[in-house]
Amino acid sequence: MDFSEDQLLRYSRHIILPEIGGKGQAKINAAKVFLVGAGGLGCPVGYYLAAAGVGTLGIADNDKVEMSNLQRQIAHSTNTLGHFKADSAKATFEALNPDTTVIPIKERLNKDNILDLIKDYDIVVDGSDNFPTRYLVNDACVMTGKPLVSGAILRFEGQVTTIIPGKGHCYRCLFEEPPPPGLVPSCQEAGVLGALPGVVGGLQALEVIKLIIGKGEPISNRMLIIDSLKMHFRMVKVPKNPDCAACGPNPTITELQDYAQNVCAL
């Protein structure tokens, strides 16, 4: 890739890193990353990936910006209240970096559309706020072999894990089935500290960049658990389940499914 003079300056701090260089930066510029959600996590992930120069960002979110989002969803603003989050995020990220093309997808992911939507992307990032989507995205990534960088937040706690299908664990190795609707409260019910998704989303963006440049060790077969009140960062092992229903040698989950969504959590 021949960088323009502006690109040399924009990406200079990356290019001078031995682990990235011009070759790594060119990989970043060519990468296609699919973000599930343009909320608390999707905003910082998309922000840093756009700043890094990721060539294509697909952003799936069918929600519109509400006032209660603005305490943490930093790609949106008072000026974009009522706009689709995917459109609001596109405007923010493309203003930050015109090298990034954002493709807004204003529909809810389901078993019938997800495979087609993610098929052209290299890496998937889960920043969703509900378990049906989380399991749908996991199963779709396992089936298609796409790396998945998963993040979750609630109250003061966060989790980050990276799923490399065929190599490491998947979400179902950890929790075989989604919890019943209503058991785990949503952010809407339980609250979330606004700066927390900045930390978790920043870590997800880091994981994505590492996967793109092929350097470092992803949080695979592990999960980082963050307690922001005590500022404890704990890495726990998540062994691959040899009998996993999704990623084991004899999977029983061979079709995608739409789990029931707790209506209150929507």
Add this chain to the structure above:
Amino acid sequence: MSDAIDKHIDIRGLVCPYTFVKAKLAIESIEVGQALEILLDYEDASRSIPNSMRDHGHTVLAVEKTGDAEWIIRVRKEKD
């Protein structure tokens, strides 16, 4: 190793961070064992480029002051 120069770049007129960015991209573009020659006129870079090249594992063959404010740096690429 031969003393032949495999690539030459003229980055006179450039200042940091352009200087090292250009030098870094140039050394990426040659093969391990080949040598890069850099002509520059920014004094800070006459010190920082050799330091950074060493940090990155390459061998600085020479740093020559060739004029009042002009330097030539020769570096052998040691690894990708």
